[in-house]
Amino acid sequence: MRPGGPLADLRMVELAGEQGQWCGRLLADLGADVVKVEPPGGAPERRVGPWYRDEPHPDRSLSFWHYNSGKRAITVDIESAEGAAVLRRLVAGADVFLEARPPGRLAALGLGPDELRGADPRLIYCSLTPFGQDGPWRDFQTTDLVQLAAGGQMAQCGYDEEDDPDAPPIAPGGGNAWHIGCHFALVAISAAIVYRDMSGEGQHLDVSIHEACSLTTESAIPTYFSTGRVVRRQTGRHSAWSMPRPRTQYLCKDGTYINAMFNQRISPERVRIFAEWMDEYGAADDLLDERYRDAQVVEESQEHIADVLHAFFPQITAEEACRGAQERGLPWGAVRSVDEILADPHWEDRGYWVDVEHPELDDSFRYPGIWGLYSDSPLAITRRAPLVGEHTAEVLAEIGLDAGEIESLREGGAI
Amino acid sequence: MSPEQSRRSPGSGARALEGVRVVDLSWVRAGPWGTRILGTLGAEVIKVEWPAHGSVHHNDRYTNTGRPEHIEPNLNNSHWFSEKNVNKRSVTLNLRNPRGRELLKRLIAVSDVVIENFTSRVMQRWELGYEQLREIKPDIIYVSLSALGHTGRDHPFRTYGPSAQALSGMTFLSGLPGEPPAGWGWSYLDDTGGIYGAIAVMTALHHRHMTGRGQHVDLSQVGSGIALSGAAILDATVNGRAMRREGFPPGNRTHWPGTPLLDNYRGPMVAPHNAYRTAPGGYNDWCAIVCRDDEQWRALIGVMGDPEWARAPRFAENDSRIEHQEELDRQIEAWTQGLEKYELAERCQAAGVPAMPVQSNEDRVRRDPQLRHREMFTELPHAGLGPMGYQNLPFRGSAIETSSRRAAPLIGEHNREVLCGLLGLSEQELGEGYRDDSIWPENLPVEPYLEAEAAAGSGASS
Numbered sequence: 001m002r003p004g005g006p007l008a009d010l011r012m013v014e015l016a017g018e019q020g021q022w023c024g025r026l027l028a029d030l031g032a033d034v035v036k037v038e039p040p041g042g043a044p045e046r047r048v049g050p051w052y053r054d055e056p057h058p059d060r061s062l063s064f065w066h067y068n069s070g071k072r073a074i075t076v077d078i079e080s081a082e083g084a085a086v087l088r089r090l091v092a093g094a095d096v097f098l099e100a101r102p103p104g105r106l107a108a109l110g111l112g113p114d115e116l117r118g119a120d121p122r123l124i125y126c127s128l129t130p131f132g133q134d135g136p137w138r139d140f141q142t143t144d145l146v147q148l149a150a151g152g153q154m155a156q157c158g159y160d161e162e163d164d165p166d167a168p169p170i171a172p173g174g175g176n177a178w179h180i181g182c183h184f185a186l187v188a189i190s191a192a193i194v195y196r197d198m199s200g201e202g203q204h205l206d207v208s209i210h211e212a213c214s215l216t217t218e219s220a221i222p223t224y225f226s227t228g229r230v231v232r233r234q235t236g237r238h239s240a241w242s243m244p245r246p247r248t249q250y251l252c253k254d255g256t257y258i259n260a261m262f263n264q265r266i267s268p269e270r271v272r273i274f275a276e277w278m279d280e281y282g283a284a285d286d287l288l289d290e291r292y293r294d295a296q297v298v299e300e301s302q303e304h305i306a307d308v309l310h311a312f313f314p315q316i317t318a319e320e321a322c323r324g325a326q327e328r329g330l331p332w333g334a335v336r337s338v339d340e341i342l343a344d345p346h347w348e349d350r351g352y353w354v355d356v357e358h359p360e361l362d363d364s365f366r367y368p369g370i371w372g373l374y375s376d377s378p379l380a381i382t383r384r385a386p387l388v389g390e391h392t393a394e395v396l397a398e399i400g401l402d403a404g405e406i407e408s409l410r411e412g413g414a415i
Numbered sequence: 416m417s418p419e420q421s422r423r424s425p426g427s428g429a430r431a432l433e434g435v436r437v438v439d440l441s442w443v444r445a446g447p448w449g450t451r452i453l454g455t456l457g458a459e460v461i462k463v464e465w466p467a468h469g470s471v472h473h474n475d476r477y478t479n480t481g482r483p484e485h486i487e488p489n490l491n492n493s494h495w496f497s498e499k500n501v502n503k504r505s506v507t508l509n510l511r512n513p514r515g516r517e518l519l520k521r522l523i524a525v526s527d528v529v530i531e532n533f534t535s536r537v538m539q540r541w542e543l544g545y546e547q548l549r550e551i552k553p554d555i556i557y558v559s560l561s562a563l564g565h566t567g568r569d570h571p572f573r574t575y576g577p578s579a580q581a582l583s584g585m586t587f588l589s590g591l592p593g594e595p596p597a598g599w600g601w602s603y604l605d606d607t608g609g610i611y612g613a614i615a616v617m618t619a620l621h622h623r624h625m626t627g628r629g630q631h632v633d634l635s636q637v638g639s640g641i642a643l644s645g646a647a648i649l650d651a652t653v654n655g656r657a658m659r660r661e662g663f664p665p666g667n668r669t670h671w672p673g674t675p676l677l678d679n680y681r682g683p684m685v686a687p688h689n690a691y692r693t694a695p696g697g698y699n700d701w702c703a704i705v706c707r708d709d710e711q712w713r714a715l716i717g718v719m720g721d722p723e724w725a726r727a728p729r730f731a732e733n734d735s736r737i738e739h740q741e742e743l744d745r746q747i748e749a750w751t752q753g754l755e756k757y758e759l760a761e762r763c764q765a766a767g768v769p770a771m772p773v774q775s776n777e778d779r780v781r782r783d784p785q786l787r788h789r790e791m792f793t794e795l796p797h798a799g800l801g802p803m804g805y806q807n808l809p810f811r812g813s814a815i816e817t818s819s820r821r822a823a824p825l826i827g828e829h830n831r832e833v834l835c836g837l838l839g840l841s842e843q844e845l846g847e848g849y850r851d852d853s854i855w856p857e858n859l860p861v862e863p864y865l866e867a868e869a870a871a872g873s874g875a876s877s
Contacts, residue, residue, distance in 0.1 A: 006622035018682065030618055033785065048679035048786045050650045062653060063680070066645030091835070103438060113813075135788035141769040145667060149703035150771035152779055154667075154690060156600030157589055168690045169701055169773050170597045171667050172589035173681040179643050183610045189808040190617035191431035191456045195815055197624040198434070203814035211791050211809030214783075218444070218576075218601035219495055220776035221792075225804035230699070236586070237577060239600035249595060257595060259581035277751075294687075298877050322582075333578030335596055337587045337658040338647045343825035349567035351639055366652040368642045372615055373564065375545070376630035377622045399453050 003085070005031025006377040010193070013037060013097040014071065015087070016080070018045040018248035019209060020100035020128045021067040023182035027189070028070030029371070029379045032096070035395055036073040037087060040413065044387040058388050059360070065385045069356060069367060074395045075415055084109050084412035089399050091116055096124045096189055103133045113204035120339035124192045125203040127171075128185045132208035142209075147177035151213025152220055158233035169233060180216045181209030239260065249335065250313040250321075257335040258313055258321040262305070268293045271305065273328050283312040342366075354381045389415075423807060424791045424816045430457020431815045435620065435788055438463060438519070439503065441653070442471045442819075444576060444637060445603055446497045446532035446560055448609025453616060455808050455819055456501030461833055463519060465510065466826050467856035476826060490826045490862070491799030496717045500823035501795070501805055507827040507854055514853035519543075521838050523551045532560040534610075535570040545631040554629040555675065556619040556696050560612045564635035574637070578601020583640025585645075587658070591666045592674065608636035646680045668782040672740045683707060684726075686736040687715070689744050690773060691692055691751040693759055701773040703755040704747065704763060709733060714766040719750050757782070780804065790818070797822035830854060832870050846871030
């Protein structure tokens with residue numbers, strides 16, 4: 001067994017694209033040997049920016065770097081019979097096969113779950129697709145944005161009507177429909193690994209990004225089941241069907257924001273704590289008044305409390321607000337951008353950043369991140385993302401092809 | 416396709432985590448969401464609660480989100496609580512009471528996993544840190560799920576989902592340029608944190624199968640969130656580019672017209688890429704449409720009925736469409752406003768153009784034919800709530816079930832089963848726990864279904 005993460009004994013083949021590459025990356029972090037299969041010339045996700053020094057190049061996509069670090073890559077034309085045979089051999093030596101092709105596409109090439117699992121019943125064959133392997137929307141085209149529309153994210157994110165009556169529902173950026181789908185693909189794969197440990201049996205997993213997104217909307221669905229109500233968007237806070245909750249996001253002195261959420265059950269003790277803090281700035285208004293010792297009065301004064309906070313926060317910066325709150329046990333946080341996160345020494349303390357070597361550029365760059373500290377099987381980013389076809393010869397040799405076979409595949413255009 | 420794949424259950428009744436016992440000390444959202452996943456996959460999740468007035472578990476069961484207004488709240492009738500605690504057992508133990516804590520230790524000694532989402536030093540204060548847990552059960556898997564983790568200078572930070580999102584950079588990703596962040600309309604990082612908790616448990620189980628060793632997995636919700644901005648982080652560490660800049664975030668677009676032409680970390684830079692109003696103009700009558708390339712754009716022109724404006728040279732190529740998005744989006748919306756959102760999406764899809772309606776919670780339950788076909792929802796009985804809809808896991812396995820099978824437990828429902836059946840307490844010892852503040856709070860009336868066991872050995876029962 002290789003040293004490393006909890007899945008260090010496992011081999012995985014990824015044929016996934018932009019919607020599935022994060023799942024492969026997380027499996028690589030967890031120690032699995034992940035081989036990414038790309039078409040000759042490289043995968044389409046290599047053509048997504050931003051770019052190293054802003055110059056487009058298939059080996060210099062920063063998005064690709066992030067989502068594919070720790071993997072090896074081979075180029076294979078799986079549409080050709082020879083290429084399909086290579087993929088079949090590669091998967092035969094693997095524990096997990098993650099694919100994100102349109103439903104039925106791989107079966108048409110003789111690479112479907114029945115064929116590959118027939119050859120190896122221990123294989124975990126995970127299909128990650130926009131809507132799953134069946135159903136009326138099975139063949140619909142999607143992107144990250146349209147998944148967030150269908151999945152319910154957009155209906156819950158946006159602005160209070162009084163803040164911006166014309167604002168559309170907002171889809172948060174960053175590719176989070178793909179993240180959500182990949183997180184549940186990893187849940188499915190992890191469960192199948194444990195099941196196989198106990199039973200010896202692999203299986204076919206059919207993961208739907210749409211279902212994953214729909215499930216990842218917290219109280220929205222239970223709210224509908226129990227009340228029949230539609231939730232409404234609110235600036236910087238939870239969507240809700242009930243009366244508008246007080247705002248939670250306040251502008252600070254430096255032009256950035258603090259998220260200072262409190263709810264109707266906030267205790268009089270807590271109100272006193274932040275009132276004393278605000279009083280240091282002469283901004284407590286009447287909140288130190290005796291009557292706010294009464295929980296009922298506090299509950300009825302939520303809007304007023306929010307107004308006092310609104311007047312207070314512009315006196316201090318968002319970081320001062322965040323630290324001041326945390327020192328007082330208040331669960332509030334600055335609305336940070338990547339700029340502030342990179343400057344925060346806490347993450348350095350935790351060993352969160354990894355400086356990844358890029359020998360092809362004779363440089364190294366700081367990546368996120370060690371997302372979990374496993375005491376007996378530490379996570380790692382073992383290498384930068386692969387260059388196009390970087391490991392083709394190495395991986396084919398591992399699965400038993402000799403130099404002549406590799407050369408004839410290359411001449412035939414299959415690799 | 417074989418028939419077994421057409422259902423959410425393969426029919427074998429097999430569950431992936433059968434035989435795995437989880438002591439669940441978690442509360443509010445992130446932890447319970449993780450153990451909900453484990454429970455649905457077949458783990459025996461024992462939720463340890465303490466229902467004294469004012470305690471977190473008491474409040475958690477009173478969560479009012481989604482409770483119909485005419486129903487008087489009690490410990491057993493929050494659907495919100497029930498939905499996030501399906502497939503679990505409930506045991507009440509007072510962890511501030513030595514006898515309650517002793518019972519917890521006995522439970523841990525016969526379990527595989529301990530999971531909690533308290534702030535970073537709570538377990539140590541209870542003398543239940545990883546070192547102590549190992550003494551109780553040498554191969555225990557301990558997953559802690561806190562805001563910033565158990566190490567690092569700011570480990571004591573406490574957060575809710577929204578403030579965790581703020582600290583992770585997730586909030587900042589969402590909104591229109593020049594306006595306050597729109598953020599996320601739910602606790603995205605509580606859901607995500609819980610998912611990582613479930614992944615940590617299952618991957619650590621595999622490691623234990625291979626090595627015989629348990630471990631502590633120290634997760635940080637905020638850290639999990641930061642990694643979701645990887646491309647933006649590399650743009651900063653490699654290119655020195657600041658995220659606080661003109662035109663970021665770009666609303667639903669990949670680029671905001673009139674601002675510097677930079678990548679905004681939402682996939683390929685294309686236009687159109689937006690949400691458009693649809694008929695009849697209601698609150699959620701919107702449809703998202705994207706053309707990933709010129710070919711899809713030409714297909715969309717066909718769907719729109721080949722209008723003359725769309726044939727202007729400035730819209731022919733992607734780069735030029737990005738530059739002229741204001742006019743492009745205005746023209747597209749003039750067309751979409753005449754169509755209902757599902758019909759619009761279907762027409763686009765028939766031509767190969769990615770488009771989907773913005774779906775509300777009601778839409779997904781009532782109108783979405785795909786979720787219905789795939790049996791995403793299931794109805795379960797519950798003694799406090801009656802029959803109600805619940806969500807299943809978003810995948811199917813050909814060998815394992817992925818549907819929710821039991822609504823949340825009533826408070827203390829499994830006290831006898833777990834404390835007597837598993838730990839071997841006598842009926843009398845169980846009854847004593849109801850009187851010495853270790854199994855039930857002194858000041859709280861005993862629920863009717865617990866009265867018999869609470870009375871055991873008191874003389875009243877003899």
